[in-house]
Amino acid sequence: MKKFITAVFTLLMTLIMLPVVPVCASANEGWNGDVSASKFIDNADLFTDAEEAEINRKVQETAEELEMNILILAAGYEYYMSDEQTEVFSDNSYDTTYGVDTDGVFFFMDFTGKKPAYDYISPSGKAMVYYKENIDSISDEVHFYLPSSDSDYTQYTDDIMDGIYCFLGQLSEYYGSDSSYYDENSDRYYYIEDGGVVTTRSKPLAVRLKALIFAIPIGVIAGLIFFFATKHHYKFKTSANPNVYVSNEYTRFTHREDRFIRTYTTKTKIETSSGGSRSGGGGGRGGGGHR
Numbered sequence: 001m002k003k004f005i006t007a008v009f010t011l012l013m014t015l016i017m018l019p020v021v022p023v024c025a026s027a028n029e030g031w032n033g034d035v036s037a038s039k040f041i042d043n044a045d046l047f048t049d050a051e052e053a054e055i056n057r058k059v060q061e062t063a064e065e066l067e068m069n070i071l072i073l074a075a076g077y078e079y080y081m082s083d084e085q086t087e088v089f090s091d092n093s094y095d096t097t098y099g100v101d102t103d104g105v106f107f108f109m110d111f112t113g114k115k116p117a118y119d120y121i122s123p124s125g126k127a128m129v130y131y132k133e134n135i136d137s138i139s140d141e142v143h144f145y146l147p148s149s150d151s152d153y154t155q156y157t158d159d160i161m162d163g164i165y166c167f168l169g170q171l172s173e174y175y176g177s178d179s180s181y182y183d184e185n186s187d188r189y190y191y192i193e194d195g196g197v198v199t200t201r202s203k204p205l206a207v208r209l210k211a212l213i214f215a216i217p218i219g220v221i222a223g224l225i226f227f228f229a230t231k232h233h234y235k236f237k238t239s240a241n242p243n244v245y246v247s248n249e250y251t252r253f254t255h256r257e258d259r260f261i262r263t264y265t266t267k268t269k270i271e272t273s274s275g276g277s278r279s280g281g282g283g284g285r286g287g288g289g290h291r
Contacts, residue, residue, distance in 0.1 A: 030125070031067050031103045038063035038104075040164065044076035044111040046157050055164055062168045066175050068127055069104025071097060072164060080112040083120075087287060090122035101125055107167060109160075115149040122287040128183070129192055130175055135287065138170040 040055045047055065055072075063070045071094065073079075081089065086108055094106035103125035110117035121139065123131045131138065145163035147156040182188075 031069065033067075035060045035064045037098065038070040040072045040074070042074050043079065044074045044109075044153060046074055046111065046153055046160060051157070051161065055161065058165060058168060062171060063104075066171060067103070068125070069094075069098045069102060070107075070168070070171070071104070072107045072109065072167070074109045074111055074160070077112050079108075079110075080114055083118045086110070086118055086120050087122070090120050090287060094122050094124055098124070103127055105131065105171065109146070109163075111153045113149065113151055117146075117149045119143070119146070120287055126192060131171070132183075134174045138167065138174065141170055142167045 038060050040052065040059050042052050059070050059072060073093070079086075079089075090106050090108045094104065097106075098104050101124060105124065105127045106122040108120040108122070110119050119139065119142070121131070121135050123135070142163050145159050145166055147153060147159060150156070153160065
């Protein structure tokens, strides 16, 4: 029983110490508050100046509301490229414009004439945490408004504008929907803390505690069942102490002596090395595309 109590106490102390255990983590650059940096670029020349200005106003309103960068590119024929090139271009374009790991999203709208067209969403910073698991849902909603591959997109400007507004609405709807995200490409966890994004190779504390909430009760119940079952099976009528079998009335020790027949000395060679090792990791973020 004493060992069981000790084990439970050790487990509780471990849980208490979890919040203060240092974790190798880094915070992102966040958002600099520059709303004017968020914009819509009409490279495909779909809208009038007035329509483009209205779209930009809506983009900047959403950027201010969500406190993150938003860049939407209506890509014309000069951006014709493969799907893989589109993904790399989108990631790099965001990083070049706003900085690596800042909070924001880049939306590549394919009006290049490629068949099938390939629209791509590249999230960064807290946008990766909030939208990465929901990109497919966002893309499906936006795709409903966008025309199929066509040589003349100007006849669908109303639908395209609705698609852009739908995209902005989806950003607002899914904002704050997730608190953490694991990226397989970089083997890193991203989670929100104090309004910013923290990047780490260890599981966030909230994820670990969530698992412990279910594991601890199950472990305690299993331990109690094992303890009482064992105690019942090996129940002794008298103590198992060997002194029970020694008669103090007829046994007297008048002389005690310790004799060591031989001694042993064990030597172990400790290998040393003058070299060292270090590990590093890398990888890009993953967005979501829709044909």
